[in-house]
Amino acid sequence: MEDYEKLGMKCGLEIHQQLDTHKLFCNCQSELRNEEPEFEIKRKLHAIAGETGDVDVAVKFEAGKDREFTYQGYSQNTCLVELDESPPEMINLESLKITLQVALLLNCEVFPATQIMRKTVIDGSNTSGFQRTVLIARNGFVETAYGRVGIDTVALEEDAARIIKQGDDKITYRLDRLGIPLIEIATAPDIKNPEQVKEVALHIGDILRACKVKRGIGTIRQDINISIKGHPRIEIKGFQEPKMMVVIAEKEIERQIKNIKEKNLIKEVRKANPDGTTSFLRPMPGAARMYPETDLPLLNISRDLINGIKANLPKLRSDIKEELKGHGLNDEMINLIVSENKLDELKELIQINSDSSLIAKMLVLWPKEISIKEKISLDEINKKLTLDVLEIILQAINNKKIQKYDVQAVLLDIVKGKSVNEAIKLEKQSNEDLEKEIIKIIKEKPGLNINAYMGLIMARFKGKVSGKEVIEMLNKYVKS
Amino acid sequence: MVVNVKKVTPGTEVMLHTKKGDFSCVILESPSPEIILVKLKSGYNIGVKEEDILDLKVIRKKEEKETSKKSKGKEDKKKINNDLPNVVLIATGGTISSRLDYKTGGVKWLSNPQELLKVYPELLKICNISKIEVPFMKASENMDSSDWSKISEVAVKHLNDNKVDGIIITHGTDFLAYSAAALGFSLRNLNKPVVLTYSQRSSDRASSDARLNLVCAARAAVSDIAEVMLVGHGNSNDEFCYALRGSKVRKMHTSRRDTFRPINSKPIAKVYPERIEIISEYKKRNNNKVELKNKFSDKVALVKFYPGQDPEILEHYQAKGYRGVVIEMSGLGHVLTGESKNNWLPKLRKVIREGMIVCAAPQTLYGRLDPWVYSVGRELQSTGIIYLEDILPETALVKLSWVLANIKPINQDKVKEAMLTNMAGEFNSRLTEEEFLN
Numbered sequence: 029m030e031d032y033e034k035l036g037m038k039c040g041l042e043i044h045q046q047l048d049t050h051k052l053f054c055n056c057q058s059e060l061r062n063e064e065p066e067f068e069i070k071r072k073l074h075a076i077a078g079e080t081g082d083v084d085v086a087v088k089f090e091a092g093k094d095r096e097f098t099y100q101g102y103s104q105n106t107c108l109v110e111l112d113e114s115p116p117e118m119i120n121l122e123s124l125k126i127t128l129q130v131a132l133l134l135n136c137e138v139f140p141a142t143q144i145m146r147k148t149v150i151d152g153s154n155t156s157g158f159q160r161t162v163l164i165a166r167n168g169f170v171e172t173a174y175g176r177v178g179i180d181t182v183a184l185e186e187d188a189a190r191i192i193k194q195g196d197d198k199i200t201y202r203l204d205r206l207g208i209p210l211i212e213i214a215t216a217p218d219i220k221n222p223e224q225v226k227e228v229a230l231h232i233g234d235i236l237r238a239c240k241v242k243r244g245i246g247t248i249r250q251d252i253n254i255s256i257k258g259h260p261r262i263e264i265k266g267f268q269e270p271k272m273m274v275v276i277a278e279k280e281i282e283r284q285i286k287n288i289k290e291k292n293l294i295k296e297v298r299k300a301n302p303d304g305t306t307s308f309l310r311p312m313p314g315a316a317r318m319y320p321e322t323d324l325p326l327l328n329i330s331r332d333l334i335n336g337i338k339a340n341l342p343k344l345r346s347d348i349k350e351e352l353k354g355h356g357l358n359d360e361m362i363n364l365i366v367s368e369n370k371l372d373e374l375k376e377l378i379q380i381n382s383d384s385s386l387i388a389k390m391l392v393l394w395p396k397e398i399s400i401k402e403k404i405s406l407d408e409i410n411k412k413l414t415l416d417v418l419e420i421i422l423q424a425i426n427n428k429k430i431q432k433y434d435v436q437a438v439l440l441d442i443v444k445g446k447s448v449n450e451a452i453k454l455e456k457q458s459n460e461d462l463e464k465e466i467i468k469i470i471k472e473k474p475g476l477n478i479n480a481y482m483g484l485i486m487a488r489f490k491g492k493v494s495g496k497e498v499i500e501m502l503n504k505y506v507k508s
Numbered sequence: 509m510v511v512n513v514k515k516v517t518p519g520t521e522v523m524l525h526t527k528k529g530d531f532s533c534v535i536l537e538s539p540s541p542e543i544i545l546v547k548l549k550s551g552y553n554i555g556v557k558e559e560d561i562l563d564l565k566v567i568r569k570k571e572e573k574e575t576s577k578k579s580k581g582k583e584d585k586k587k588i589n590n591d592l593p594n595v596v597l598i599a600t601g602g603t604i605s606s607r608l609d610y611k612t613g614g615v616k617w618l619s620n621p622q623e624l625l626k627v628y629p630e631l632l633k634i635c636n637i638s639k640i641e642v643p644f645m646k647a648s649e650n651m652d653s654s655d656w657s658k659i660s661e662v663a664v665k666h667l668n669d670n671k672v673d674g675i676i677i678t679h680g681t682d683f684l685a686y687s688a689a690a691l692g693f694s695l696r697n698l699n700k701p702v703v704l705t706y707s708q709r710s711s712d713r714a715s716s717d718a719r720l721n722l723v724c725a726a727r728a729a730v731s732d733i734a735e736v737m738l739v740g741h742g743n744s745n746d747e748f749c750y751a752l753r754g755s756k757v758r759k760m761h762t763s764r765r766d767t768f769r770p771i772n773s774k775p776i777a778k779v780y781p782e783r784i785e786i787i788s789e790y791k792k793r794n795n796n797k798v799e800l801k802n803k804f805s806d807k808v809a810l811v812k813f814y815p816g817q818d819p820e821i822l823e824h825y826q827a828k829g830y831r832g833v834v835i836e837m838s839g840l841g842h843v844l845t846g847e848s849k850n851n852w853l854p855k856l857r858k859v860i861r862e863g864m865i866v867c868a869a870p871q872t873l874y875g876r877l878d879p880w881v882y883s884v885g886r887e888l889q890s891t892g893i894i895y896l897e898d899i900l901p902e903t904a905l906v907k908l909s910w911v912l913a914n915i916k917p918i919n920q921d922k923v924k925e926a927m928l929t930n931m932a933g934e935f936n937s938r939l940t941e942e943e944f945l946n
Contacts, residue, residue: 069744069745070745070746070747071715071745072719072720072746073715074628074714074716075714108763112709112715113764113765114762115763137528137529139554140543140555140556140557141543141545141554141556141557142552142555143545143552143553143555145551145552145553146713147551148714155715156714156715157714157715158713163554166529167529181552183552314551317551318550318551318552319608319712322608322615325539326539326540326543326555328555
């Protein structure tokens with residue numbers, strides 16, 4: 029292993045995370061689609077000079093290729109804004125609020141006023157030829173085992189269209205992803221070794237997951253900026269997993285050592301390959317590719333807005349776990365609650381009944397069991413077992429209409445189609461049924477001992493009655 | 509410490525010391541009094557509250573741009589390719605002649621329309637731009653009939669020059685169709701293509717529709733179609749444009765690039781960057797001398813009839829000295845009549861008797877007026893209203909403006925005869941299936 033400190037390794041991380049809201053500059057849904065596209069549009073882009081009158085080097089590189097772009101769209105996910113046929117609408121306030129949450133959790137300073145910019149991108153991934161982006165905050169930090177790492181900037185931007193098919197002079201993009209709000213977090217070049225890269229990525233990931241962000245493959249993308257002393261900055265794009273970062277950073281440093289020896293020093297953007305190597309993607313773009321989005325006014329971020337968000341910052345996973353321990357839940361249940369994102373529900377229900385373990389089971393354990401046993405999708409089950417339904421069940425326990433051990437059966441009845449009120453009532457009837465059945469069985473098979481009757485009853489009611497209840501009732505009729 | 513940042517020339521590179529930390533940045537023009545807009549090294553623009561600024565150190569003063577001087581030198585050396593036809597470009601303003609002003613963030617006119625050719629050099633593979641004329645630079649919503657006269661005057665000079673093969677006019681989109689209609693009336697005996705074009709996205713965007721529009725406009729300007737036509741995106745693709753008859757075209761969308769649609773007509777042609785497909789009949793290139801008739805009256809008005817409207821509006825215009833009014837009528841050509849206190853019949857009879865010219869155009873845009881179907885139409889017809897068939901209301905206004913300035917003597921019969929003569933393809937005697945919503 030290299031001595032990274034001696035090599036003067038400087039490394040910064042750029043994290044792009046999709047937010048779970050509608051699109052950033054229009055009201056389209058932010059969802060990726062896999063069906064046949066509903067329509068296609070064909071476009072071309074040409075090189076333009078930036079603010080300084082110069083064509084950006086990265087822009088020139090793309091413009092050299094006279095390509096035709098085909099854009100696939102769906103009416104649900106694509107409106108005239110993504111088609112570059114209508115000006116952008118006002119920035120999505122929910123995305124802005126989420127970005128402010130993240131910025132504050134990263135200890136950043138928020139700009140009181142900021143301008144939405146157009147970042148020239150003419151590889152076709154944006155129909156307009158630019159990506160809208162706005163700087164929200166700066167100068168934050170995260171703590172790691174190797175020391176504090178600064179957060180240079182937090183920006184909010186629109187995601188690009190995704191490539192479906194690539195030919196030499198024709199590229200097909202899908203517009204479903206274009207315009208999905210994306211938060212961009214850039215760390216300072218404070219990272220000193222490849223292990224620390226991973227730690228920072230995980231830490232920022234923890235903060236992001238505490239906020240309303242999209243989950244799953246492709247919803248978070250990481251780039252790293254890396255250089256050693258004597259080598260220009262290299263940006264590496266396209267990591268899917270933090271664990272690949274260590275390997276790639278190590279290999280990139282080897283490459284840079286070689287470059288320095290061969291005096292082959294070029295500032296460029298490279299792509300992360302699955303085998304841990306990197307390959308040339310395009311020249312490094314400069315500031316010349318940024319110019320203002322003239323269709324929108326200056327974005328003012330008021331003190332009131334910031335204070336409101338500060339007062340209600342979401343808790344990080346690590347903090348939540350601590351809190352749940354305080355409620356007396358075991359680690360397994362805590363992990364389930366956190367990974368299923370049921371914390372809000374748990375808090376709400378604890379107000380009604382303080383048995384956190386029962387509530388946790390209702391929220392994350394039993395629905396899963398029902399799903400497996402009855403072969404019903406968890407989605408469908410969750411649609412039926414709404415917060416309201418669970419509240420009614422807990423109230424029924426408080427009012428002694430049902431017992432705790434009845435809950436699993438009640439949930440099953442509801443999933444199978446009964447209304448919650450019916451499900452609760454039926455349990456009551458089943459008590460009368462139980463008594464009748466006990467009398468019947470004793471008549472049919474007189475003279476058995478209490479345990480034998482118990483077995484028969486329990487088999488007949490298959491978990492719908494509790495052992496305790498049966499014993500109590502049997503005691504009335506059977507003399508032991 | 510109060511620092512007067514506002515005195516610093518925009519474009520100056522400074523180090524700003526503020527209560528919120530330091531910024532190495534370039535000062536930009538401020539959009540609001542309390543906020544100082546600056547460009548950071550990364551290219552992002554952010555606002556700093558003036559009250560937060562503690563100190564400022566100038567790092568580099570604003571450099572005078574040399575690029576404009578450089579480009580001026582270049583443009584004198586015109587490269588004329590003798591194998592290519594010659595086209596004159598008349599720039600009148602609009603989005604196509606504007607670009608972003610990075611200092612203010614607003615949109616400004618190109619200081620030099622030659623810049624357009626630099627952005628779209630493909631144009632010069634089709635024709636030489638032998639001259640660029642700039643009679644004025646305006647957003648088209650600021651234009652009036654005197655601007656139609658000016659454009660006509662510049663155009664006719666080149667149309668009657670046998671070294672010029674065609675004309676391209678770049679124009680704002682809002683009132684482009686009015687100018688297109690006006691040129692159809694003012695340029696009599698047209699001999700060469702007169703092509704109007706535009707853009708909906710300014711040319712500082714890589715996706716600007718100006719590129720295809722200009723290239724196709726050039727293709728149309730060197731064709732044998734001697735018509736006033738509007739050339740622009742046929743649909744949302746960057747694939748082909750339509751050449752649309754100037755008197756039969758309307759802006760139908762606030763922002764789409766294919767905003768101009770033919771109304772009650774078919775396109776003249778489908779224009780691709782490399783070829784033209786003819787769709788309907790047109791007047792061929794010829795050796796006529798074009799006659800300039802570029803007077804327009806501004807004493808004409810366009811009134812859209814709405815439910816319950818008081819006909820008093822007619823007397824209002826009459827009192828203001830207006831000579832003619834085009835009414836956008838409902839349905840087949842109706843306004844409010846009958847028992848209502850706002851019955852239009854008496855007022856119409858009165859103003860027409862007193863010499864006002866009243867024309868009718870369809871509010872529906874599509875279809876032809878027909879006053880014979882309902883009795884109300886017949887009654888209205890008897891007042892002397894001139895029913896202008898399937899004309900576009902805007903074209904009707906322009907035509908009335910032109911007729912009143914060019915026909916002598918002005919009387920109801922003479923004006924009616926002129927208004928109903930098909931002069932620039934403004935009437936279509938055969939409306940067909942494919943001419944609706946296309």
